[in-house]
Amino acid sequence: MTPIDWHHRLCRVNRGVGLTCGVVLLLACAVILVEIVTRRIAFGILGGTDELSGYVMAAVASWSAGFALIERAHIRIDLVHRRLPALARAGLDLLALAALLTVSIVILVYGGRVLGKSISAGSTANTPLETPLWIPQTIWLAGWVWFALASLALLVLAAWAMARGEWADAAEIAGPEGDDIPEAAEAAGIRG
Amino acid sequence: MILRLTIALLMLLVVSAPVGLALFLLAFGVDAFFSPFPLIRGLGQILWSSSDSSLLIAIPFFVLLGEILVRSGVAERTYRALDAWLSWLPGGLIHANIATATFFSATSGSSVATAATVATVASPQAHRLGYDPRLFAGAIAAGGTLGIMIPPSINLIVYGFLTQTSIPQLFLAGLIPGILLALLFMVLTGVLCALRPGLGGPSRSADWRTRVRGLADLVPIFILFGVIIGSIYQGWATPTEAAAVGVAIAMLIAASVRGLTIPTLAAALLGTVKVTGMIAFIIIAASYLNYALGAAGLGRDLTALLDSLALGPLETMLVIVALYIVLGFFIETLSLMVATIPIVAPIVVQLGYDPVWFGVMLILLVEMALITPPVGLNLFVVQGARRAVGAPGGLGQVMIGAAPYAGVMLAMAGLLLAFPGLALWLPSLG
Numbered sequence: 001m002t003p004i005d006w007h008h009r010l011c012r013v014n015r016g017v018g019l020t021c022g023v024v025l026l027l028a029c030a031v032i033l034v035e036i037v038t039r040r041i042a043f044g045i046l047g048g049t050d051e052l053s054g055y056v057m058a059a060v061a062s063w064s065a066g067f068a069l070i071e072r073a074h075i076r077i078d079l080v081h082r083r084l085p086a087l088a089r090a091g092l093d094l095l096a097l098a099a100l101l102t103v104s105i106v107i108l109v110y111g112g113r114v115l116g117k118s119i120s121a122g123s124t125a126n127t128p129l130e131t132p133l134w135i136p137q138t139i140w141l142a143g144w145v146w147f148a149l150a151s152l153a154l155l156v157l158a159a160w161a162m163a164r165g166e167w168a169d170a171a172e173i174a175g176p177e178g179d180d181i182p183e184a185a186e187a188a189g190i191r192g
Numbered sequence: 193m194i195l196r197l198t199i200a201l202l203m204l205l206v207v208s209a210p211v212g213l214a215l216f217l218l219a220f221g222v223d224a225f226f227s228p229f230p231l232i233r234g235l236g237q238i239l240w241s242s243s244d245s246s247l248l249i250a251i252p253f254f255v256l257l258g259e260i261l262v263r264s265g266v267a268e269r270t271y272r273a274l275d276a277w278l279s280w281l282p283g284g285l286i287h288a289n290i291a292t293a294t295f296f297s298a299t300s301g302s303s304v305a306t307a308a309t310v311a312t313v314a315s316p317q318a319h320r321l322g323y324d325p326r327l328f329a330g331a332i333a334a335g336g337t338l339g340i341m342i343p344p345s346i347n348l349i350v351y352g353f354l355t356q357t358s359i360p361q362l363f364l365a366g367l368i369p370g371i372l373l374a375l376l377f378m379v380l381t382g383v384l385c386a387l388r389p390g391l392g393g394p395s396r397s398a399d400w401r402t403r404v405r406g407l408a409d410l411v412p413i414f415i416l417f418g419v420i421i422g423s424i425y426q427g428w429a430t431p432t433e434a435a436a437v438g439v440a441i442a443m444l445i446a447a448s449v450r451g452l453t454i455p456t457l458a459a460a461l462l463g464t465v466k467v468t469g470m471i472a473f474i475i476i477a478a479s480y481l482n483y484a485l486g487a488a489g490l491g492r493d494l495t496a497l498l499d500s501l502a503l504g505p506l507e508t509m510l511v512i513v514a515l516y517i518v519l520g521f522f523i524e525t526l527s528l529m530v531a532t533i534p535i536v537a538p539i540v541v542q543l544g545y546d547p548v549w550f551g552v553m554l555i556l557l558v559e560m561a562l563i564t565p566p567v568g569l570n571l572f573v574v575q576g577a578r579r580a581v582g583a584p585g586g587l588g589q590v591m592i593g594a595a596p597y598a599g600v601m602l603a604m605a606g607l608l609l610a611f612p613g614l615a616l617w618l619p620s621l622g
Contacts, residue, residue: 015462022461025252025468032436036429050246053432057249058240060465061472065212068469074210075470075527079567081208096209103216110236137240176208 003161004169010153014070017146021060021067028056048129055136062143066150069100076176086167090158093174097155104148111141193226193493194535201531211527215477219484226488234483242479243472246432248353252468253435254344258296258306259460260442264451267309270295270413273406276398283385283392285323286331287378289314293335294374295413297342307336307570311577318583321393325585327384329578330563330593333570334377337559337601340525342370344420344435347529347555350471354478354530355537357547359431360424364618365552367421369608373556376600384596412445471526478530485534494539505543506609512536513557513605520561524569528558552615553608560601563594570594 035049068074076096081089117123118133125131158174161167200221204214223231261267271292278287289310296306311332318328340347343363352359385392398406420438423429429437446452503511519528533554540550562570571594575587608614 018462018465019458021465021468022256022458025249025256025464026439026461028249029253029256029436029439032433033440036433036437050430053249054244054246057245057252058243060252060468061243061248061476064465064469065473065476066469068466068473071466071469073466073470074212074473075524076208076210077205077523077527077567078208079522080206092208095207096213099209099217100213103213106220106232106235107239110232111239112236114236114240136244140240140243 002169003157003164003166004172007154007157007169007173010070010150010157014067014150017063018067018071021064024056025060028053048127051125051127051129051131055131055139058136058140059143062140063146064143066143066147069147069150070154072175072177078176081176086171089175090162090167090170093170093176094155094158094162097151097158097174101148101151101155104144104151107144108141108148111144115141193222193488193490194497197222197535205523205527205531210473211531212473212477215474215481215531219477219481222481222484222488227484229487231484231487234487235480238480238483239476242476245353247349247359247430248472248475250344250359250430250432250435251346251349251471252464253432253439254346254349255467256460256464257435257438257442259463260439260446260452260457261296262306262309263456263460263463264446264449266409266413266442266445266449266451267292267296267306268313269409269449271310271313273403273409276402276406280395280397281378281382282389282395283378283381284395285314285317285321285393286328286381286385289328289332290335290374290377290381293332293338294342294371295410295417297336297339297345297370306339307332307573308577310335311574312581315578315581315583318393323393324391324593325583326589326593327381327391327596328593329574329585329590330595330597331377331381333563333568333574333590333594334597334600335374336570336573337562338370338374341366341373341552341555341559343367343424344431344438345555346471347526347558348551349431350475350526350529351533351551351554353475354482354533355547355551357551360427361548361619362551363421363424363431365548365615366555367618369552369556369604369614372607372614373601373604376604377597380596380600409449412441412448416441416445474526474530478534482534490535491538494535494542498539498542505545508539508543509545509609512540513553516554516557517560517564517602520557521564522567523561524567525558525561528561529554546612546616548619549608549612549615553605556601556605556608560598560605563598565591568594 032049032053081092115134115137118137123133125133154174158170161170161173197218201214201218204217271288274291275285275288278291279285281287292310293306314332318325343366345366348362348366349359351357352362416438419441420434423434423437424431443452498508501508537547537550541547562568565571571587571590575590578585
């Protein structure tokens with residue numbers, strides 16, 4: 001299998017991650033609606049929706065950051081980038097991924113301490129639900145693990161593709177998305 | 193510190209580091225060089241508390257709402273209905289371009305999706321009916337920018353989150369300037385086309401039966417807008433709750449035109465998660481940078497800087513406005529906002545400006561960044577959609593066409609400076 005084949009596999013798994021995040025968001029939406037309706041009928045049947053939607057956001061934020069990384073959706077200013085020769089572009093792409101990997105490891109270390117403290121102190125949220133904080137924090141930190149794995153995988157695959165001289169593939173794995181044009185137009189063009 | 197940080201940030205952006213990454217690296221730099229004690233111990237807690245937020249979740253909801261409306265074809269139906277109502281004006285269809293963009297900015301926060309949709313539906317007609325391709329395309333690009341001014345606006349939520357300003361107040365403040373801007377766009381179009389009839393296409397008027405039938409497509413959008421803004425304004429719902437209700441209504445509207453299928457919904461969800469990931473990473477990084485700058489004593493540095501400049505509030509504000517216009521040529525909307533808010537917002541507040549007012553001013557300035565070359569996302573999007581439908585003409589046409597509208601935005605910035613009440617009157621009623 002070539003690097004780009006592995007990349008396609010990675011993208012398929014990533015789509016699963018994205019869809020899961022999307023469905024969780026829809027569920028959160030539904031819970032909020034139920035809360036609004038029940039608030040009218042009987043005060044506070046559910047309660048705690050605010051707290052729960054905070055946890056959902058934390059989880060979706062970290063997991064979707066990894067999803068967006070593989071989808072190349074993180075904004076990069078490519079004003080200079082796109083005027084450079086292929087080799088320099090590839091070098092910048094690798095550098096960006098290596099830096100992302102480093103930052104994500106730092107995040108894992110310090111995020112891990114937050115989780116560790118919640119577990120050892122048995123912290124619970126300061127709310128009526130008294131949620132044990134390790135539960136939402138574990139899901140949240142797992143999202144950052146996915147982010148770190150994604151940066152590592154993209155870094156290895158892009159470097160491998162470059163070593164084989166497959167520059168176009170390397171750009172598809174690690175390059176900036178350009179300006180989103182084809183996709184935005186395509187999204188609208190489905191009906192157009 | 194301020195100068196060195198600004199240079200470091202620009203360098204990181206020039207080598208095309210992802211914006212969130214650049215902000216993290218900058219914060220680590222502040223920690224290493226400017227802070228008397230290690231800030232990184234706070235990293236984990238800041239990361240957790242900035243993302244554990246029931247306010248921020250309004251962002252994916254509003255994105256999803258817009259994705260559903262666009263992908264289910266509701267946006268296109270709105271365009272046709274507005275065409276029937278507005279095409280008799282000098283400038284014809286161009287008014288429908290602007291009005292559609294206004295309607296969609298009133299229900300979702302996405303400029304890009306709006307611009308792409310209108311461009312795709314409208315571009316073939318521009319050619320066939322003999323419109324000036326420059327003005328036609330420029331109006332779509334400019335109209336699309338309204339998405340971040342007229343509430344609900346994702347960018348206003350981001351601003352409110354980072355500066356701890358009330359989101360409902362910001363939403364109310366954006367309403368009048370947003371609508372006024374849309375009207376000014378239409379006036380400009382009308383005047384240009386009345387002076388030079390060659391710019392606009394043939395004046396067409398639809399019969400009343402078409403118009404009334406079109407209302408069936410417009411009324412749901414009005415209801416959607418009314419429910420979202422009304423419930424926030426009346427204090428019945430938080431922005432997050434209003435967004436959740438909005439998603440439900442958008443799904444009902446999409447289902448009523450048989451546009452809500454499983455593949456459509458899956459595509460909308462994936463699109464939403466993608467945008468959310470992009471925004472969340474930047475916001476989390478900006479929160480950490482905010483914290484690092486605060487802890488390293490940015491406030492003192494700023495006071496010293498302001499004293500050394502010895503400018504009055506108005507002069508300083510003009511410098512800030514000029515700075516945003518220049519940066520806006522090169523940097524994208526959201527990046528521009530989050531990278532500058534931690535530094536600029538404290539200055540502005542210290543000068544005695546209302547943070548709600550400045551939120552609206554900032555949005556106006558970054559709107560301009562969307563359509564000023566060489567980097568203006570909406571210009572690229574409109575051009576991309578034109579190419580996709582096989583319309584002739586290059587990116588240069590869109591840039592030229594958008595220029596008069598950028599001029600209107602500049603005039604609007606002047607109006608906001610002269611009459612702060614444009615933004616502050618509605619929030620003061622609440």
